Every structure is written in structure tokens, then in C-alpha cells.
Amino acid sequence: RRESMKVKCVGLTSRLDSLEAMTIAEKAAQLLQGRGLKVVMDNELAGKVGWIGETSNLSEMEVDALIIVGGDGTVLRTSRIVKSNIPMLVVNAGTVGFLSEVNPSELDAAIERLAKGEFQVEECTRVKAKVDDKVVGDALNEISIITKTPVKVLNLTVLKEEEAIISGRMDGLIVATKTGSTAYALSAGGPIIDPQLDAFVLVPLCPLKIYQKPLVLPSSAKIKVVIEESGSNALVIADGQVQAEAPASSVVTIEKSAKKSLFIRLWRSFYDKLRERLVRDV
Known part of the structure; x- marks a missing residue:
């Protein structure tokens, strides 16, 4: 974790399909201005709520911190x-x-607390993928490889530094970061990774070889997934939002991204949030 820093300018965005989220964002803008902080609002949000202050595209935003109002999907997109x-x-x-x-x-x-600088910043590893030479993109949670045709199975060979570590027919494969270990990978039977451990989790989805269980690899590992010709064509999906086709005989390369995501931490520990997540009715 990094130590906190002085915040003078704060960006603001939210999910746009929720009146509740946009109302919270408006309240946040008022509270920030009330504490003497400059506010820059995402263009799309500003148009929805009639904001007359400074605006910017998310991709071009130059701020000390960014407040996101929304669920996990909004966070992954942002x-x-x-x-x-x-x-x-x-x-x-x-x-x-x-x-x-x-x-x-x-x-x-x-x-x-944000205005006073009373927070810490957590660095989170992202994972990136390409199909042969075509870049798919990077992800905060996971890269998922699934069958392109429902009910058809994939035949995959997974290599770590050119050594086969998983192989056979299965519905797909999840390669999750430590952040993503509590998301899709957890629901698919993968382990929870403590945030102090920088690792990737590989979770086979419904493998026919039932002894093939999730593996934990160092995030420095370079992973190759061969989509074998004797199986179905695949889709490679980053955080459920960006996808590319991976036809049979193609090779998907997965490794740590040069980009990291930074999150402000105030008072809730990882295990406090985990306990809430495990008992919440969703």
C-alpha cells in the first residue's frame, strides 16, 4: 500500500442507469465543494444531472482522486x-x-477523511490477454475463456513458461487477479487470495478431468492457453465487458498488465468486506 497524499481536485462519475447513484454523486459534489475541493465531473454524468461546473471525459481526466458511485460493473468499466x-x-x-x-x-x-488526507492507497494488479497477435485488453478481475457455442466444450492446453499445467475438455477457464479472486473465480470454486499476495488464480470450469482443480500462480507467470482443434471455438472476455474470438488452433497469451488500478482505503478491512460478501443475499 502507498501512503496517502494531498487531495485538491476530485473527479466524479457514477452509473448512469440509476437515479439513486446519480443523486449520491450530486451530493458528493456538494460535500466536496463544501470542503474547498475542486470537482471535475464526468461528461456523461454532468449531462444527466445538469452540472454546470468543470467536466471532462474519463479517459482525459486529470485529478488527484476519483469518486465512483455504482456497483462492481461500474468500477470495472471505469x-x-x-x-x-x-x-x-x-x-x-x-x-x-x-x-x-x-x-x-x-x-x-x-x-x-479524503479532504484531510486520512487514507491509504492500494495498488491492484491487472491482467491482460491477446489472441495470437490481437490484443483483447486488460482486466481488473479476470480474463475468462469460454465456449463460443453454448453447450459445446472446449479442449484446452494451459502452459506456464511452456510447461503444460492443465489440459483437457472443459467449459472454460478463468484467470483471475487477487482482486478477481472474490468474484467469478470464487463462485466457480476458486480460492480467496489475500490482498498482500500478488498472484493469479486459474480456475477450470467444469473440467471432464474432475481431478483438475484451481491453481495459484505468481503474477509474474506468462500463461498460454492453446485452443485445441479438437474442441469448440472460444471467446476471450476481459471483466465481462470486452471480448474477442479465439478460434480453434489459436493461442491466448495471458500475463500481468503494465497498468495498475489504485483504490483508496479508509476504514474497512478486506476481511470485513469478505464476511459481508459471503453472507449477502444477491
Whole structure:
């Protein structure tokens, strides 16, 4: 984790299909201005709420911190777009919200701590993928390889530094970061990775070889997944949002991205959030 820093200018974005989220974002803007902080609002959000202050595209935003109001999907989308040196503070306005740090009722206290610099910044590894020479993109949570045709199975050979570590017929494969270990990978039977451990989790989806279990690899590993000709064509999906086709006989290369995502941490420990996640009815 990094030590906190002085915040003078704060960006603001939210999910746009939720009146609740946009209302929380407007309240956040008022609280930030009330503490003497400059506010730059995402163009799309500004258009929705009638904001007359400074605006910017997310991809071009130059701010000391960014407040995101929304669920995990909003966070995954935003983290892909914004510059990697901007710490993000997430206010939950979604279904699961495991990536969030603040509940709406805590907004005032959270912004007070942000203004005072009373927070830490956590660096989170991202993972990237390409199919042969075509770049798919990078992900905060996971790269998923699934069959292109429903019910058909893939035949995969997974290599770590050219050594086969998983092989055979299965519905697909998840390669998750430590952040993503509590998302799709967890639901598919993968282990939870402590945030102090920088690792990737490989989770085979419904393998016919039932002894093939999830593997934990160092995030420095270069992973190749061969889509064998004797199986179905595949899709490679980054965080459920960006996808590319991987036809039979292609090779998917997966490795750590040069880009990192930064998150502002205030008061909730990883294990506090984990306990909430495991008992929440979603």
C-alpha cells in the first residue's frame, strides 16, 4: 500500500442507469465543494444531472482522486478507461459492491477523511490477454475463456513458461487477479487470495478431468492457453465487458498488465468486506 497524499481536485462519475447513484454523486459534489475541493465531473454524468461546473471525459481526466458511485460493473468499466495513476474511491450503489469502500450513509465521513488526507492507497494488479497477435485488453478481475457455442466444450492446453499445467475438455477457464479472486473465480470454486499476495488464480470450469482443480500462480507467470482443434471455438472476455474470438488452433497469451488500478482505503478491512460478501443475499 502507498501512503496517502494531498487531495485538491476530485473527479466524479457514477452509473448512469440509476437515479439513486446519480443523486449520491450530486451530493458528493456538494460535500466536496463544501470542503474547498475542486470537482471535475464526468461528461456523461454532468449531462444527466445538469452540472454546470468543470467536466471532462474519463479517459482525459486529470485529478488527484476519483469518486465512483455504482456497483462492481461500474468500477470495472471505469478502471479500464481512467489513467492508472488516479486513486479511486468507490461508493456502493449496486447489487454486490465488493469493490466498494463506502456505503452511501458513510459519504460525508468518507469525504471528510479524503479532504484531510486520512487514507491509504492500494495498488491492484491487472491482467491482460491477446489472441495470437490481437490484443483483447486488460482486466481488473479476470480474463475468462469460454465456449463460443453454448453447450459445446472446449479442449484446452494451459502452459506456464511452456510447461503444460492443465489440459483437457472443459467449459472454460478463468484467470483471475487477487482482486478477481472474490468474484467469478470464487463462485466457480476458486480460492480467496489475500490482498498482500500478488498472484493469479486459474480456475477450470467444469473440467471432464474432475481431478483438475484451481491453481495459484505468481503474477509474474506468462500463461498460454492453446485452443485445441479438437474442441469448440472460444471467446476471450476481459471483466465481462470486452471480448474477442479465439478460434480453434489459436493461442491466448495471458500475463500481468503494465497498468495498475489504485483504490483508496479508509476504514474497512478486506476481511470485513469478505464476511459481508459471503453472507449477502444477491
